[in-house]
Amino acid sequence: MxxxxxxxxxxxxxxxxxxxxxxxxxxxxxxxxxxxxxxxxxxxxxxxxxxxxxxxxxxxxxxxxxxxxxxxxxxxxxxxxxxxxxxxGAPPPADPVRRREMAALVDSRRRRLRRNRWWAFPLLALMFFGTSVLWFTAGSVTAGSLMLVFAVLFMTWLTWFHLRFDRRLTQMRRRLQS
Incomplete structure (x- = not known):
């Protein structure tokens, strides 16, 4: 080729x-x-x-x-x-070389995603909700409330994206195996 x-x-x-x-x-x-x-x-x-x-x-x-x-x-x-x-969610590539590359990328991403989720989510939650608590304790109810709303929205989005990406990686891996 x-x-x-x-x-x-x-x-x-x-x-x-x-x-x-x-x-x-x-x-x-x-x-x-x-x-x-x-x-x-x-x-x-x-x-x-x-x-x-x-x-x-x-x-x-x-x-x-x-x-x-x-x-x-x-x-x-x-x-x-x-x-x-x-x-x-596109179909896997037809070329065997590209399929192997895609499978290796999927496996690498799945390992990293699952290895880091146990500490990343709690740390991000602590950062965002902790910032909200700090604003409340500093006496700024408006800033604390805005940060709390942002924290809830961001953590909800992040959880949804994480689950969606994990599902897509699993689906792609299944398609690459068949």
């Missing part, structure tokens, strides 16, 4: 998978969030903090992609497309 034919069946790299796009999004989101909390007068520190985040976020994502690509036996640019296939 030629090199060109080998790469023609790979999913096209999307703009949102680009590390530049991720960094730019981190920059804009960081500036907006900081300005919402500190006001327009705090724009210099908002920009500096967001620039640091705009460099750190793509670096971290690239590091994770490389680790997952090594575990799956594929390239880092293929990981986002494979993850989209899993999340959408």
């Amino acid at each position: 030629t090199d060109r034919a080998q790469h023609s069946d790979r999913p096209k790299r999307r703009r949102r998978d680009s590390l530049w796009a991720i960094g730019l999004f981190a920059l804009v989101a960081g500036v907006v969030v900081r300005l919402v909390f500190t006001g327009l007068s705090g724009w210099p520190s908002a920009v500096l903090g967001a620039v640091a985040m705009a460099f750190w976020t793509p670096w971290l994502i690239q590091r994770v992609r490389r680790r997952e690509a090594t575990a799956a036996g594929t390239g880092p640019d293929d990981i986002p497309g494979m993850e989209r296939q899993i999340l959408k």
Whole structure:
């Protein structure tokens, strides 16, 4: 199989998978969030903090992609497309090499998901609900209430997403075995 034919069946790299796009999004989101909390007068520190985040976020994502690509036996640019296939519940690839790569990625993700859930959920719950408690004890009922609502919504969404992703990984693994 030629090199060109080998790469023609790979999913096209999307703009949102680009590390530049991720960094730019981190920059804009960081500036907006900081300005919402500190006001327009705090724009210099908002920009500096967001620039640091705009460099750190793509670096971290690239590091994770490389680790997952090594575990799956594929390239880092293929990981986002494979993850989209899993999340959408798409049928498994027909190519035996791609099936093995997908199976390795699914197994790696399932191991990580199940290994980290015992500490990640309680820690996040402690962070979000604890922040709400701190606001209440500081005497700010409005901030405490808003944080409590945010904590409940975020933890509900996170639990739903976790269960959905675990179900999709299990379904994909079953489809890859058949």
